Amino acid sequence: MGFPKYDGNIHPDEWINDIQKYFELKQISNNDNYHLKTAISFIKPNISLPDGIDSFEKLRNELKNDISFTVFKNTNKRKLQSLRYNRDEKENINSINELIKIFEDVITDEPNFIRDGDIVTLKHVATGKYLTSIDNLCYTERQLVFAGNLEFYPNSLWKVEYKNSYNTNITNYYTFKLQHIKSNNFKYLTLGNNPPRVRCYIGGGNSSDWILNCSILKNHQGYLTSGDNIKLYNNQKHEFLRSHDIQFTIGNDTFQEVVCHKERLGGNDEWCIELMRKRMT
Structure with missing residues (x-):
């Protein structure tokens, strides 16, 4: 034949x-x-x-x-x-x-695996609002992080930094950082000691190290994939990232609060990660 x-x-x-x-x-x-x-x-x-x-x-x-x-x-x-x-x-x-x-x-x-260098958004599942920061929009001298619009816009973009020499795919086992794209001076999603505790900060250090808490990764060979609902755990402070309907004002502007906590986990702790642009290698 x-x-x-x-x-x-x-x-x-x-x-x-x-x-x-x-x-x-x-x-x-x-x-x-x-x-x-x-x-x-x-x-x-x-x-x-x-x-x-x-x-x-x-x-x-x-x-x-x-x-x-x-x-x-x-x-x-x-x-x-x-x-x-x-x-x-x-x-x-x-x-x-x-x-x-x-x-x-x-x-x-091939599923849209999230890898080192990719650009992503994080949408709060319960309210549909995107994790957002604005360069130099500060409260007590610290750049704010908040749940912003129901629609994506450039201040909601974050770059994944994942330094695992064995694999560029994000897994449950290694820490990674989220760099805010629109801010100058390499500002990262960070958890500090003083209000506002969740903020963008230059460099970030260990307080900008995050770990996934996500059982659904088992469906994707153990790798984080665009569209997964995840929980973000701060590796230094041992707290989870959360948003909720509580709002605060600065001047005439109103913002939805983003916090970290050690309380019982629930729907307000879930974020949907969405791939916006692959790293060009």
């Missing part, structure tokens, strides 16, 4: 679609699930498959779970990032078009 074996150097969707079309064009009978059994026999032995695969959909999922697919995705992403458009070289144009198609296919398969 003249059909290429699957060795991990092609997208599983493309390979399975091609082999199904091959069977259809050749009018090969599917008695006793012949098509699926033949497809499995064309997978190279270095790709390990479990017993009990009884459909092409299950086969597709197992191929995507294999480490070879991770290598395939990373390889093609690096190629796409390294290519440069050259008008005089038609070969380059073809390569770019092919890699963009592969890249788009890969993106639909």
